[in-house]
Amino acid sequence: MPRYGASPRQSRPRSGREQGQDRTFGAPRLLWMGLVLVLALALALSDSLVLWAPAEAHPLPPQGHPARLHRIVPRLRDVFGWGNLTCPVCKGLFTAINLGLKKEPNVARVGSMAIKLCNLLKIAPPAVCQSIVQLFEDDMVEVWRRSVLSPSEACGLLLGSTCGHWDIFSSWNISLPTVPKPPPKPPSPPAPGAPVSRVLFLTDLHWDHDYLEGMDPDCADPLCCRQGSGLPPASRPGAGYWGEYSKCDLPLRTLESLLSGLGPAGPFDMVYWTGDIPAHDVWHQTRQDQLRALTTVTALVRKFLGPVPVYPAVGNHESTPVNSFPPPFIEGNHSSRWLYEAMAKAWEPWLPAEALRTLRIGGFYALSPYPGLRLISLNMNFCSRENFWLLINSTDPAGQLQWLVGELQAAEDRGDKVHIIGHIPPGHCLKSWSWNYYRIVARYENTLAAQFFGHTHVDEFEVFYDEETLSRPLAVAFLAPSATTYIGLNPGYRVYQIDGNYSGSSHIVLDHETYILNLTQANTPGAIPHWQLLYRARETYGLPNTLPTAWHNLVYRMRGDMQLFQTFWFLYHKGHPPSEPCGTPCRLATLCAQLSARADSPALCRHLMLDGSLPEAQSLWPRPLFC
Numbered sequence: 309m310p311r312y313g314a315s316p317r318q319s320r321p322r323s324g325r326e327q328g329q330d331r332t333f334g335a336p337r338l339l340w341m342g343l344v345l346v347l348a349l350a351l352a353l354s355d356s357l358v359l360w361a362p363a364e365a366h367p368l369p370p371q372g373h374p375a376r377l378h379r380i381v382p383r384l385r386d387v388f389g390w391g392n393l394t395c396p397v398c399k400g401l402f403t404a405i406n407l408g409l410k411k412e413p414n415v416a417r418v419g420s421m422a423i424k425l426c427n428l429l430k431i432a433p434p435a436v437c438q439s440i441v442q443l444f445e446d447d448m449v450e451v452w453r454r455s456v457l458s459p460s461e462a463c464g465l466l467l468g469s470t471c472g473h474w475d476i477f478s479s480w481n482i483s484l485p486t487v488p489k490p491p492p493k494p495p496s497p498p499a500p501g502a503p504v505s506r507v508l509f510l511t512d513l514h515w516d517h518d519y520l521e522g523m524d525p526d527c528a529d530p531l532c533c534r535q536g537s538g539l540p541p542a543s544r545p546g547a548g549y550w551g552e553y554s555k556c557d558l559p560l561r562t563l564e565s566l567l568s569g570l571g572p573a574g575p576f577d578m579v580y581w582t583g584d585i586p587a588h589d590v591w592h593q594t595r596q597d598q599l600r601a602l603t604t605v606t607a608l609v610r611k612f613l614g615p616v617p618v619y620p621a622v623g624n625h626e627s628t629p630v631n632s633f634p635p636p637f638i639e640g641n642h643s644s645r646w647l648y649e650a651m652a653k654a655w656e657p658w659l660p661a662e663a664l665r666t667l668r669i670g671g672f673y674a675l676s677p678y679p680g681l682r683l684i685s686l687n688m689n690f691c692s693r694e695n696f697w698l699l700i701n702s703t704d705p706a707g708q709l710q711w712l713v714g715e716l717q718a719a720e721d722r723g724d725k726v727h728i729i730g731h732i733p734p735g736h737c738l739k740s741w742s743w744n745y746y747r748i749v750a751r752y753e754n755t756l757a758a759q760f761f762g763h764t765h766v767d768e769f770e771v772f773y774d775e776e777t778l779s780r781p782l783a784v785a786f787l788a789p790s791a792t793t794y795i796g797l798n799p800g801y802r803v804y805q806i807d808g809n810y811s812g813s814s815h816i817v818l819d820h821e822t823y824i825l826n827l828t829q830a831n832t833p834g835a836i837p838h839w840q841l842l843y844r845a846r847e848t849y850g851l852p853n854t855l856p857t858a859w860h861n862l863v864y865r866m867r868g869d870m871q872l873f874q875t876f877w878f879l880y881h882k883g884h885p886p887s888e889p890c891g892t893p894c895r896l897a898t899l900c901a902q903l904s905a906r907a908d909s910p911a912l913c914r915h916l917m918l919d920g921s922l923p924e925a926q927s928l929w930p931r932p933l934f935c
Contacts, residue, residue, distance in 0.1 A: 393467065395463060395467060395470070395471035395472075398459070398462070398463040398466065398467055398471060399459040399460065399463050399471075399472075400459075402458075402459035402462045402463060403459050406452075406459070415445050415446055415449045416445075418445060418449060419441050419442060419445035422441045422445065423437050423438050423441045423442075426440075426441060432530070432591070433528050433529060435529075436529060436530065436591045439591040439592040440590070440591040440592075443591065443592065443593070443628065443629050444629045446642075447629060447632055447642060447696070447697075448696065450642055451696055451697060451699055451700060454700045458472075459472070460472035460473065461473065477698070477702045477738050477739065477740060478702075478703075478740070479739075479740050480702075480703040480704065480740050480744075481740075481744060482704055482709045482710050482713060482744050482747075482748070483710065483713070484713060484747070484748075484751055485713070485717050487717065487720075489751055490720075490754055492753060492754065492780075492782065493754050494855065495757070495807075495814035495816050495855070496814065497853065498807045498808075498813070498814065498818070502807065502808060502810060502813075503808030503809060503810050503813075504805050504806065504807065504808045504818060505577040505578070505805070505806045505807075505808045505809060506573075506574065506575065506576050506577055506803055506804070506805060506806075507576065507577060507578055507579065507580055507803065507804040507805075507806055508570065508573070508574070508576040508578075508579045508580070508613075508616075508801070508802075508803055509579075509580045509581075509582075509760060509788045509801065509802040509803065509804055510579065510580070510581045510582070510609075510791060510801055511581070511582040511583065511584065511623075511731070511761075511762025511763070511788050511789075511790060511791065511802075512582075512583075512584040512623070512762050512763065512765055512790030512791055512792050512794075513558070513563055513584065513585055513605060513790075513791040513792060514557040514558060514584055514585070514586065514587050514588060514625070514790070514791070514792035514794060515557065515558060515559075515560055515563055515585060515586065515587060515601055515604070515605055516531070516533070516534055516556070516557035516558060516559065516587035516588075516589070517560075517587070517597075517600070517601070518534040518535045518536070518587075518589070519533055519534050519547070519556070519557065519558065519559035519560075519587075520533070520534055520535050520537075520547065521546065521547055521548065521549050521559075522539070522546035522547060523535070523537040523538065523539065523540075523546055523547050524537045524538050524539060524540040524544075524546065524547075525537075525540065525544075525546065525547045525552045525553075525554035525555070525556055526540065526544070526554060526555075529591075530555065530588060530589075530590070530591065531555060531556065531557065531587060531588045531589045531794075532547070532552075532554060532555050532556050533546075533547035533551075533552050533554065533556030533557075534547075534556070534589070548827060548830075548831035549561075549830075549831055550562050550565070550799075550825065550827060550830045550831055550837055551792075551793045551799055551825075551827050551830075551831075552793060552827070553793060553796045553797070553827060553884060554793070554795065554796060555588075555794060555795045555796075556793055556794060557587040557588055557792050557793070557794050558791065558792050558793065558799060560604070560608075562799060562825070562837075563605065563608060563791065564608060564612075565825070565837045565839070566791060566799065566801060566825070566839065567608060567609065567611075567612035567613070568612055569837070569838075569839045570612070570613075570839075572839075572841075573801075573803050573821070573823055573839075573841075576613070576616050576803075577616070577808075577809070578616060578617045578618070578619065578677055579609070579613060579616055579617070579618040579619065580619055580621075580727075580729045580760055580804075581609065581618055581619065581620045581621070582620070582621040582623065582729055582730060582731045582760065582761060582762040582763075582788075583620065583621050583622050583623020583624075583625070583626060583731040583762070584623030584624065584625045584626070584731065584762065584763070584790075584792075585601045585602055585605050585623065585625070585626060586598055586601040586625050586626065587601075587625075588625070588794055590625070590628075590629070590630040593628040593629075593630070594628060595628055595646055595647075597628070598626060598627065598628050598647070599646075599647075599650050602626065602650055602651065602654055603650075603654055606654045606655065610657070617658055617677065618655075618658045619658065619659075619675070619677070619683055619685060619729065620651070620655055620658075620685065621685045621686065621687070621688075621729045621730050621731055622651070622671040622672075622685075622687045622688075622689060622731065623731040623762070623763070624688075624689055624692060624694065624695075624731060624732060624763070626647060626651075627644060627647055627689075630694075631689065631692060631694040631695050631696065632644075632695070632696070632697065633671070633687070633689035633690065633692070633695050633697060634697040635670075635690065635697065635698075635700075635701070635705040635706050636669055636670055636706050638697065644671065645668075647671075648667055648668045648669070648670075648671055649668060651667060651671070652664045652667050652668050655667070659673065659675065660675055662674075662675075663675045663685075666711075669706070670687055670690075670706035670708060671687035671689070671706075672684075672685055672686050672687040672706070672708055672711070673685050674715050676724075678809040679809075679811075680723075680724050680725060680811070680812075680813060680815070681724065681725055681726075681727065681757075681809075681813075681815050682715065682719045682724050682725070682726045682727070683726075683727050683728075683729065684712060684715055684716075684726060684727070684728045684729070685728075685729050685730065686708065686712070686728060686729070686730040687706070687708060687730075688730040688731045688732035688733075688734075688737070688761070688763075689731070689732070690704075690705035690706055690708050690741070691732060691734070691737035691738055691741035691742065691745070692732055692737065692738070693736070693737070693738055698738065702738055702740065702741070703740075704741075704744070709741070709744055709745065709748065712748060713748060716748065716751075716752040716755055716756065717752075719752075719755050720752060720754070720755045724755070725755060725756075725757040725813070725814065725815040726752070726755050726756050726757060727757060727758045727759070727760065727815065728756065728758075728759045728760070729759075729760045729761070730759075730760075730761050731761065731762055731763050732761065732763045733761040733763060733764065733770055733785055733787050733905075734746065734749075734761075734770065734785060734905050734906070734907075735770045735785075735901070735904045735905045735906060735907055736763065736764070736907065737907055738907065739907050739908045742905075742906050742907035742908075743906055743907070743909075746772060746775070746905060746906040747775060749772050749782070749783050749905075750772065750774060750775050750782060750783075753772075753782040753783055756783060757814060757815040757816050758786070758804075758806070758815065758816060758817050759783065759784070759785040759786065760785070760786050760788065760804070761785055761786070761787050761788075762787065762788055762790065763787070764787055765789060765790035765792065765794060765795075765797060766787075766789055766790075766797075766880050766881060766882070767787070767788065767789040767800075767822060767879055767880050767881075767882060768787045768880060768901065768902060769784055769785060769786050769787055769859055769902055770784065770785040770787065770901075770902065770903075770904060770905035771783075771784050771856055771859050771860050771863070771902060771903050771905060772784065772785070772856065772905045772906075773912065778911055778912060781855075781856035781857045781859070781860040782856055783856055783905075784854075784855075784856045784859045785905055786802075786804070786817065786820065788801075788802035788822075789801075789802065789822060789882050793827065796881075796884065796886065797881060797882045797884055798824040798825055798826060798827055798882040798883050798884050799824065799825045799827070799882075800822060800823060800824040800825070800842070800882045801822075801823050802820055802821070802822050802823075803820065803821045803822075803823070804817050804819075804820045805817070805818045805819045805820065805821075806818060816854070816855070817854050818853075818854060819844060819845055819846045819854060820844070820845045820854070821841060821843070821844050821845075822841075822842045822843055822879070822882070823839050823840065823841055823842060824839070824840060824842045824882050824883055825837055825838070825839050825840075826838075826840065826883065827884075842879065842882065842883055843879055848875065848879070849862055849872075849875075849876075859902070860903070863899050863902050863903055863916070864915075864916070866895075866899055867896075867899060867916060867918075873890075873895055873899075877890050877895075877898070880898070896913075896916060896917065899913075899916055900912075900913035900916055903916065
């Protein structure tokens with residue numbers, strides 16, 4: 309007879325298959341798998357789900373995976389009492405988890421456990437925990453199923469180096485052609501009266517469909533000033549009409565104001581647009597939400613810029629889940645085909661057929677805006693520390709860097725110059741990807757005329773040096789500030805003046821201008837928004853030109869000139885710096901970042917630290933969390 313309250317089906321003996329499933333997904337193993345999902349979310353989403361950070365833009369501590377986990381793992385040990393967990397038991401548990409997931413990944417049960425852990429560890433508010441886990445669980449379990457971490461790697465992460473080695477991003481190298489590198493040849497300044505091109509640069513627009521004036525700009529969620537944020541206390545004002553100095557993105561009307569008010573900054577010969585169109589509401593975005601943002605903002609850009617050619621790049625927020633960009637060998641519903649196909653359709657008026665072909669495959673492309681100039685748009689998500697799909701295989705995803713080498717060699721053979729655009733700057737990439745890119749830039753320094761990136765939301769640059777001595781500046785990447793206010797910034801955009809379209813042009817950047825909307829003035833009752841010139845680079849910094857050596861020298865001038873650095877700090881934040889002053893460690897870390905186009909390479913800052921305080925400055929590495 310069955311036990312009281314149990315059906316005959318529940319009481320019958322289970323088959324070996326059912327018993328095996330129960331062993332695989334029993335409570336202890338579910339707990340561990342849920343824990344792994346929470347750790348993965350902490351890695352993948354820490355740039356967007358930082359709930360206790362001040363609503364200001366600051367240089368912040370290192371944001372590589374080990375630094376994040378070193379903050380999380382002790383809390384996990386306290387909660388679960390891992391002190392007595394042995395290495396053999398840990399490896400046995402993860403072996404069982406791997407086998408179980410390969411047999412039948414029980415996504416829902418793993419997700420349920422992850423939600424409980426997310427709440428227990430207070431990683432986010434309960435509603436955010438539930439939504440973000442449900443959004444990520446399918447992809448994360450699929451990544452795990454494809455053997456992300458070996459038991460040795462997982463236990464090395466959780467218990468330390470005595471139990472294993474956690475270094476899943478192994479070193480690798482791309483192949484360079486055997487063609488000898490030509491002798492370095494700095495570009496000649498253009499002749500007086502030579503044509504100059506004006507290039508509008510847009511990045512990190514982050515349109516929030518649910519932005520609502522008057523809502524709480526300091527809510528508990530990762531993104532505020534929106535429906536669901538609630539009203540602020542009576543002692544604090546709500547979100548402004550045009551935007552807010554807080555963890556808020558922009559209403560569509562502010563982007564319309566930006567685009568409709570471009571007249572004084574133009575006319576433009578072309579537009580570089582480096583992504584991040586959707587808002588930071590990363591815990592409940594759907595594919596439909598992302599496609600709505602893509603099509604709405606693309607239509608807005610086309611409406612106001614008309615016949616001006618626009619060349620986009622893919623940002624890390626375009627996908628959902630955020631940062632989720634599987635390499636092309638991932639097929640089916642997990643692939644990025646839904647996104648790349650929509651981009652190709654939306655951007656077809658701007659891109660030729662061959663560019664659309666590679667965009668559909670991997671989100672990158674090349675084209676020729678003018679005779680003698682090649683533009684390469686990279687999908688920098690394939691270098692991203694937060695792209696959890698690279699846990700499967702991070703070796704030159706999609707073959708993009710090898711393709712880049714081919715494009716640069718062909719340009720060198722033709723005598724063309726090259727511009728590179730992308731979202732995430734190379735100094736913020738995974739180490740092997742970043743070092744390979746650095747090597748490519750050094751090899752093709754005569755061909756590569758300019759590099760343009762966004763992502764950090766602040767106004768900065770990255771200098772490249774020769775690999776032999778790390779002393780000769782040979783290239784510079786410009787990191788333009790965001791359109792969005794996230795976090796605590798004025799809205800802004802950039803205009804580059806570039807050696808123009810004529811035979812023999814160097815196509816180098818000659819100067820740049822930054823424009824902002826002062827929110828304090830714009831949100832005043834009855835005010836009309838006025839986009840104003842914030843500064844011109846050469847005039848403000850006293851630069852003789854905008855070649856790499858000039859930017860290198862600027863950093864070392866700021867090391868000893870506090871007034872010059874304070875000017876940089878003000879402009880770095882688009883005219884709205886945090887109230888907390890930037891002391892010596894902050895200043896050195898900020899300057900070090902400008903010298904570091906190669907990730908995890910402290911030697912690049914060795915001459916910056918006169919008193920040998922490099923470790924202290926490196927501990928304040930300026931990786932803004934709010935990208």
